[in-house]
Amino acid sequence: MTSHTKRNEDFGEWFRNVLVEAGILDYRYPIKGCGVWLPYGFQIRRMLTNLLRDLHDKFGHEEVRFPIMVTEPNLRKEASHIKDFENEVFWVTHGGRKPLQIRYALRPTSETAMYPMFKLWVRSHADLPIKMYQIGSVFRYETKTTRPIIRVREVTTFKEAHTCHATLEEAEKQISEAIQIYKQFFDACGVPYLISRRPDWDKFPGSLYSVAFDVLMPDGRTMQSGTIHNLGKNFSTVFDIKYEASDGEHENVYQTCYGISERGIGAELSVHGDDNGIVLIPNLAPTQVIVIPIPDKKIMPLILDTVERVVKNLTDSGFRVKIDKREELTPGSKFFFWELRGIPIRIEIGPRDVKKNQAIVVRRDTFEKKACTLAHLPQVVHQTVDEMSANMRMKAWGWMKSRVFRVDSLEKARTILAKKGGVVEAFWCGTEECGHNLEQINAKLLGVPIDVGETLEGKCASCGKEASSLVRLAIAY
Numbered sequence: 001m002t003s004h005t006k007r008n009e010d011f012g013e014w015f016r017n018v019l020v021e022a023g024i025l026d027y028r029y030p031i032k033g034c035g036v037w038l039p040y041g042f043q044i045r046r047m048l049t050n051l052l053r054d055l056h057d058k059f060g061h062e063e064v065r066f067p068i069m070v071t072e073p074n075l076r077k078e079a080s081h082i083k084d085f086e087n088e089v090f091w092v093t094h095g096g097r098k099p100l101q102i103r104y105a106l107r108p109t110s111e112t113a114m115y116p117m118f119k120l121w122v123r124s125h126a127d128l129p130i131k132m133y134q135i136g137s138v139f140r141y142e143t144k145t146t147r148p149i150i151r152v153r154e155v156t157t158f159k160e161a162h163t164c165h166a167t168l169e170e171a172e173k174q175i176s177e178a179i180q181i182y183k184q185f186f187d188a189c190g191v192p193y194l195i196s197r198r199p200d201w202d203k204f205p206g207s208l209y210s211v212a213f214d215v216l217m218p219d220g221r222t223m224q225s226g227t228i229h230n231l232g233k234n235f236s237t238v239f240d241i242k243y244e245a246s247d248g249e250h251e252n253v254y255q256t257c258y259g260i261s262e263r264g265i266g267a268e269l270s271v272h273g274d275d276n277g278i279v280l281i282p283n284l285a286p287t288q289v290i291v292i293p294i295p296d297k298k299i300m301p302l303i304l305d306t307v308e309r310v311v312k313n314l315t316d317s318g319f320r321v322k323i324d325k326r327e328e329l330t331p332g333s334k335f336f337f338w339e340l341r342g343i344p345i346r347i348e349i350g351p352r353d354v355k356k357n358q359a360i361v362v363r364r365d366t367f368e369k370k371a372c373t374l375a376h377l378p379q380v381v382h383q384t385v386d387e388m389s390a391n392m393r394m395k396a397w398g399w400m401k402s403r404v405f406r407v408d409s410l411e412k413a414r415t416i417l418a419k420k421g422g423v424v425e426a427f428w429c430g431t432e433e434c435g436h437n438l439e440q441i442n443a444k445l446l447g448v449p450i451d452v453g454e455t456l457e458g459k460c461a462s463c464g465k466e467a468s469s470l471v472r473l474a475i476a477y
């Protein structure tokens with residue numbers, strides 16, 4: 001990177017620089033909290049949105065597209081929902097010069113846009129379950145300092161799924177399915193995560209409970225990167241979504257909803273990046289292999305001919321491949337250019353390689369180099385891609401796990417978080433009073449782990465009484 005900011009020394013600065021330098025996002029748009037996805041950033045974004053689409057389709061969801069505007073009366077229907085969003089809503093107050101009789105809100109999330117329509121669509125048991133999702137923009141008037149991708153006013157890549165079910169058991173099953181979908185999403189990204197049930201005072205407004213995926217960022221803070229909510233009958237009661245049961249009674253449906261935003265992309269870029277730029281996990285890289293000819297005036301046609309053959313061979317083998325033929329750039333500056341953009345595999349072909357009928361293969365995560373005969377190139381690239389993906393996953397999970405600390409006192413928790421960041425796990429009796437007391441160490445209570453297999457016993461780190469569970473604390477974005 002030209003800015004020379006070390007990722008581990010100033011992550012915020014590194015992130016802002018890498019977005020611009022790698023051609024991902026331009027944040028100079030004249031509205032705070034809004035940015036422009038640049039062509040390369042858009043390609044990366046598309047890889048991730050396609051992955052989300054594939055996963056939701058595979059689990060039986062259908063993609064839809066609802067309007068961006070919601071009427072004020074609908075937005076206000078669920079009392080706790082609007083109470084939480086009130087300060088963040090952008091209002092549409094005029095049509096041309098005329099004040100609108102009923103104001104519209106730019107959706108901060110889509111429950112209140114979708115559920116009046118669900119009321120029309122759900123008639124009988126046969127209409128259930130409904131499992132729909134959309135990927136689009138939602139708007140929040142963030143008053144805190146905005147950060148590209150991480151804290152924005154227009155969330156441009158909000159995948160939200162909404163479901164309706166006949167019974168609470170089916171809604172609970174849907175929550176487990178949503179957890180599976182999100183696990184598969186982050187696993188494909190090679191991004192490690194912690195899954196916790198948020199405390200009641202931090203659940204989604206209008207829900208029974210919320211489960212969140214948190215990603216530990218390089219600066220030691222956690223970023224909420226996916227949330228799953230069991231809405232019970234709260235919304236279906238106020239929006240009057242009912243089905244006729246077999247006994248002829250009209251019953252309100254049970255609902256769930258779950259969302260992932262471009263924070264998922266932010267996590268992917270941040271977790272794997274290094275001082276040279278971003279590093280893309282091969283299955284999600286828009287270009288997986290960049291082929292760079294090393295010029296030699298005497299045999300240039302032969303070099304270019306070999307390069308073309310290599311590109312064809314690798315493309316036929318199923319890789320996404322590009323050549324960098326730019327004459328005005330030196331090979332060194334091309335290496336730098338593509339490293340910054342995180343292309344997993346670089347292939348160099350120069351005069352010596354042409355003579356030996358070989359190419360040099362370099363992987364982005366370790367910069368390990370090896371020569372390979374042209375005949376074996378697809379096989380070697382396959383193998384390198386597999387090794388690189390496995391290594392990126394292992395490294396990222398290892399890094400996160402080494403920063404999750406189990407502590408038995410508040411003092412230890414405070415010291416660790418202040419010094420190293422990361423996540424601490426302590427015992428908690430489950431009371432709101434002790435929960436808030438734990439948060440006094442300047443941390444956020446992420447909630448009770450639901451991804452810890454073992455059953456544990458211990459004493460509450462706040463009151464010393466018998467604890468009901470572990471709880472996670474971290475400094476959060």
Ligand SMILES: [Zn+2]
Pocket residue numbers: 428429430431434460461462463464465
């Ligand atoms: Zn307690």
